[in-house]
Amino acid sequence: MKMNKGSLGLLLALAVALAGCTAPDAATQQTQTDNKPVPVQVDTVKKGSVSTRAGVTGKLAPNKEVTLAPKVGGKIVQLNVKLGQYVKQGQVLFSLEKTDLENAVQQAQAAYDLAVANLKQSNAASDQGLQQAKNGLVQAEQALRDAERDYQRMSDLFKQGAVSPQQLEQAQAALTNAKTAYANAKEALEMAEKQTGVAVTQASVEQARISLQNAREQLANATVTAPISGFVSAVNGQVGEMASPQAPVVTIVDTDPLIVKANLSEEEVTSVKKGDKVKIQISAISKELDGTVSAISPVMDQTLRAYPVEIALAKQDASLKADMVVSIQFAHQQTNSMLVVPLKAVFDENGKRFVYKLEGDTAKKVEVQTGIESSDLVEVKAGLKEGEQIVVRGQTLLKDGAKVNVQPTS
Structure with a gap:
């Protein structure tokens, strides 16, 4: 049907009236929601400490562990322990063949006995030579005094014309010979007192004694005992095998x-x-x-x-x-002088860290610099002061400047 101009105007007026009665748009609804206080829980910035725990992997271990190899090489002839056995300090673990080592001890003993015998002989000869040297010096000293007395008498007689020059010369030659004999006897006594031959023999005895001691130690090393008490954790040899200082046979823990x-x-x-x-x-x-x-x-x-x-x-x-x-x-x-807040109060945005700080009934978004942290606390280096209140629950519903309603903590 046809509508006149009056009818069309009435319809437009009705449409406008209906439009004014529709629900508010989303922006209007968000504004109304933002103005409503958000329920939150808060905590206070305070000084305290943060305990952190660094995790490291390790293992349980014996407090002592000793690997035992013989000091000498040889065939294992006795093995007295097995894996897991408890041994006491000093207990025999294993032994090596000893025939060659026992022979070496006998040879060293014979060499030592010979050196001792030579020393006794040298001492006896030295004592005899020393006595002879002393007697020779006494005789030379007496001969020197006699020669000096004869020369003095001849010199006096020569001055009186009672003896010829040849007789004086003979007395002087005898004196010279007596002085030389005395000097030689004195030197012989000094050499005898030094006993050079005895010193060499004594050195030979000491060398033989050390060789004998080493041979005995080598023989003793053929028997290996436990240096500590504990459990045998490894046995790497068996009877009949050759053992060496480079290859441990038993390990004790x-x-x-x-x-x-x-x-x-x-x-x-x-x-x-x-x-x-x-x-x-x-x-x-x-x-x-x-x-x-x-x-x-x-x-x-x-x-x-x-x-x-x-x-x-x-x-x-x-x-x-x-x-x-x-x-x-x-x-x-850490020390108790740092500012700390609950870790749950801190959130990240675009690589930075923030908290909501309370200013009256308003939540203000504040950037903070944090330090060390644990599972529940974090150090605040900048952005907050001691005593300020921060939101610890409900901050996901907040934005900067939002009104809040502080709820009691449970």
């Missing part, structure tokens, strides 16, 4: 108590010191034990490029076995 061994990097070792308390987790037996750092090597292991560390366990358990893998938690306690 002392597992009472067990210790934990680990290796720390340069960065890790700087924050660990002797006496630090640690937590030891052993997943194989689902146990957690307490421990104390007992030793830190001052030198890096160049093969591992790490510093060896030993940890004493507070409690031993029969279920613990050497070489079990453990996880070590080193607790690093």
Whole structure:
């Protein structure tokens, strides 16, 4: 049907009226929601400390481990232990064939006895020679005095014309010979007193004594005993095999108590010191034990490029076995002078960290610089002051400048 101009105008007016009665758009709804306070929970920025735990893998190990090889080579003729056996310190582990070593001792003993006999003979001869030298010096000294007296008398008689020049010359020659004989006798006595031959013989005796001692030690080394008490963890030989100093035959471990061994990097070792308390987790037996750092090597292991560390366990358990893998938690306690906040208050955006700080009933978005952190706390280096309040729950519903309604913490 045809509509006149009046009817068309009435329809347009009705459409406008209906449009004014429709629901508000999304932007209008968001504005209304933003103005409604968001329920949140808050906490206070305070000074405190952050305990972090550095996890390192290690293993249980004996507190002592000794690998034993003979000091001399030879055939194994007796093997007294087996794997897992408990041995006491001083107990015989294995023995080598001793025939050649016993012969060597006998030869060294004979050489020593001969050297001692030569020394006795040398001493006897030296004593006889010394006495002869003393007697010779006494005789030479007397002859010298007689020659001096004769020469003096001849000299006086020559001056009186009672003797010829030839007689004076003879007396002077006798005096010269007596002086020479006296000097030779004195030198002979000095040589006898030095006993040069005896000194050489004494040196030979000492050399033979040392050779005999070495031979006896070699014979004793053919029997290998346990230097510590513990369990036999390895047996690498059997009766009839040849053993050598380069090949360990038996290994003994002392597992009472067990210790934990680990290796720390340069960065890790700087924050660990002797006496630090640690937590030891052993997943194989689902146990957690307490421990104390007992030793830190001052030198890096160049093969591992790490510093060896030993940890004493507070409690031993029969279920613990050497070489079990453990996880070590080193607790690093910081000073109480840092500002800390709950870690859940901090959130990340575009590579930066923020918190919502309370200003009256308004939440203000604040960038913060953080430091070390644990599972529940984080150090704040900049952006907040002590005593300020921050949102710790409900911040996902906030935006900068939003109104908040602080709820009590449960």
